[in-house]
Amino acid sequence: MDRQSDIIIVGAGASGLTAGIHAARAGAHVLILEHMDKAGKKILATGNGKCNFTNEKQGIAYYHGKNPAFVLPALRCFGVKETLHFFETLGIYPKKKWDGYYYPASGQASSVAQSLLLECSRLNVRIAYNIGIREIKKTATGFSCHTKQGNFASKCCILATGGKAAKKTGSDGSGFLYIEKFGHKLTDIVPALVQLQGKQSFLKEIAGIRADAKVSIYIENEKMAENTGELQLTKFGISGIPTFQVSRHASLALSAGKRVFALLDFLPDVTAKDTLNLLKRRFGHYGAGKNAAQALLGLFADKLNDVLLREAGISASKPANRCTKDELARLAGTVKALRIDVVGTKGFDDAQVSAGGVDTDEVNPTTMESRLVPGLFFAGEVLDVDGMCGGYNLQWAWSSGYVAGTKAALCSQ
Ligand SMILES: Cc1cc2nc3c(=O)[nH]c(=O)nc-3n(C[C@H](O)[C@H](O)[C@H](O)COP(=O)(O)OP(=O)(O)OC[C@H]3O[C@@H](n4cnc5c(N)ncnc54)[C@H](O)[C@@H]3O)c2cc1C
Secondary structure (H helix, E strand, C coil), X not given: CCCEEEEEEEXXXXXXXXXXXXXXXXXXCEEEECCCCCCCHHHHHHHHHCCCCEECCCCHHHEECCCHHHHHHHHHHCCHHHHHHHHHHCCCCEEECCCCEEEECCCCHHHHHHHHHHHHHHCCCEEECCCCEEEEEECCCCEEEEECCEEEEEEEEEECCCCCXXXXXXXXXXXXXXXXXXXXXXXXXXXXXXXXXECCCCHHHHCCCEEEXXXXXXXXCEEEEEEEEEEEECCCEEECHHHHHHXXXXXXXXXXXXXXXXXXXXXXXXXXXXXXXXXXXXXXXXXXXXXXXXXHECCECHHHHHHHHHHCCCCCCCEHHHCCHHHHHHHHHHHHCEEEEEEEECCHHHCCEEECCECHHHECCCCCEECCCCCEEECHHHECCEECCCCHHHHHXXXXXXXXXXXXXXXXX
């Protein structure tokens, strides 16, 4: 194998492959070093194997990090339109779902990974697998990668080693070690888009229930985030998309030793006043001959009814029309704000992404080049950027990969 290239990319994931393709299209001689035996393993797991690869709704609100505006220049030059065009040229016919989420028409994430690899091969982007990198050094002429398989040299280097989530797909955090050696600062790296663990023992009783609900996250009694959608109750806590969307805030706060709780609203479209009126009707007029649990039948799942009543201090067997105004007010409050004390997350292995990474203050957002080490570029989740659930993390991988690849190609000429 040719040991000298214009650009070495470390990591053959979504951002590394995209960077490689665009660098090669710009005329650079590219080598990708990958420590796994395959490229794009994480792509295969995305969107439950279907790959939600972008979203028609874009904007700063869908991205997080120390400086969310960092994403804007990359999204402006390689946003949804460019992404759809890019993938269409690779053969991926996009299918948009009602909510603006895009998937490949094949319904297979593997077709996205394969089409990127076919394009790499067409452009002669070489990928070396099972590479064990010992050290990456800046030299007088560029970079030198010392690996168990020998040394590789290049004029520029793109680090696209991902975050720390789902390490079985290859992103084990080892890339951060090289980055720190270059003198770059890392922001706190925590699991995001992840299930949250709760303290309440009643969780075991309602495990398996799915309900449309609003999840609000409070940190030290202050509301930080909320999201509505299909909540999944599990024996350890809460899951489902609304939980994922707020989880980064909980995760960061927990890692800083702060107190976190979630309030679950099981009637998110109904005001507090209307919830109370609804319960008064169900327990009063319609409640004749029923007990309290039976008065809730048809509103929520049975097991949830039992828990809501218990948390509101009402016996499930109490005749519905004998429940007092105060009891119904307490029940309405519980329905609108069932409290779960959040004691942890399910961790990096179960997370879809990690929040945190290379401090974006030290990276040029229009080129993805390090402000500390000329010729060193970053792409993807390795940076302190994490997107919401809905195709935003892959969009960031494509956008930052495009910018890093094209700018590194220019830099290496
Ligand atoms: C279960 C799951 C579902 C997801 N679903 C979606 C979805 O539907 N839509 C969406 O937008 N996002 C989704 N994501 C997130 C998305 O997959 C990632 O944000 C994206 O893949 C990040 O791309 P990346 O190139 O930065 O990193 P990765 O895809 O993680 O790639 C990093 C690559 O670098 C390699 N590497 C790491 N360290 C080294 C090293 N030291 N030496 C050599 N190689 C190294 C790794 O093996 C890997 O190949 C999902 C994630 C998971 C885990």
